[in-house]
Amino acid sequence: xxxxxxxxxxxxxxxxxxxxxxxxxxxxxxxxxxxxxxxxxxxxxxxxxxxxxxxxxxxxxxxxxxxxxxxxxxxxxxxxxxxxxxxxxxxxxxxxxxxxxxxxxxxxxxxxxxxxxxxxxxxxxxxxxxxxxxxxxxxxxxxxxxxxxxxxxxxxxxxxxxxxxxxxxxxx
Numbered sequence: 790x791x792x793x794x795x796x797x798x799x800x801x802x803x804x805x806x807x808x809x810x811x812x813x814x815x816x817x818x819x820x821x822x823x824x825x826x827x828x829x830x831x832x833x834x835x836x837x838x839x840x841x842x843x844x845x846x847x848x849x850x851x852x853x854x855x856x857x858x859x860x861x862x863x864x865x866x867x868x869x870x871x872x873x874x875x876x877x878x879x880x881x882x883x884x885x886x887x888x889x890x891x892x893x894x895x896x897x898x899x900x901x902x903x904x905x906x907x908x909x910x911x912x913x914x915x916x917x918x919x920x921x922x923x924x925x926x927x928x929x930x931x932x933x934x935x936x937x938x939x940x941x942x943x944x945x946x947x948x949x950x951x952x953x954x955x956x957x958x959x960x961x
Contacts (some may be wrong), residue, residue: 797841797846798833799844801846802826802827802829802830802833805826805829806826808822809822809823809826825879830844845903845960848960849960884903885905887902888904888905889905893905938952
């Protein structure tokens with residue numbers, strides 16, 4: 790089998806897995822389709838170890854794409870924050886003083902009408918001094934899974950929890 794044929798087969802396999810994920814997301818029963826996809830993978834020509842290595846290469850490529858996209862998301866968020874700060878600066882240090890010189894009048898242009906708008910907000914000076922009737926209590930429940938695991942391993946019976954042994958694929 791030449792490289793082009795292998796690439797086409799693995800592209801087909803990738804498409805099958807994407808279809809499988811779409812079916813799962815739609816809540817469809819995927820048992821039969823998943824079995825057919827795995828059967829297709831096993832029937833591909835070539836050594837099983839070569840197949841596994843090819844899929845590992847695909848996984849590493851996808852992980853690299855994900856890492857690059859995550860880095861790009863962070864970069865764009867930082868850029869967005871810088872733009873937000875610039876907008877706030879321009880409003881407060883250029884437009885506000887200019888409008889105040891107009892004694893509260895609107896600045897009407899061909900594209901925009903710019904004016905000052907009155908609004909109200911509450912500034913809390915001392916949270917403790919605020920009466921209880923104006924306070925909300927948030928209760929956040931979290932489970933200490935490490936503690937639960939240690940308790941079970943120490944021989945305690947903890948209702949609602951058990952230790953499950955998992956296996957995960959590791960690619961080095």
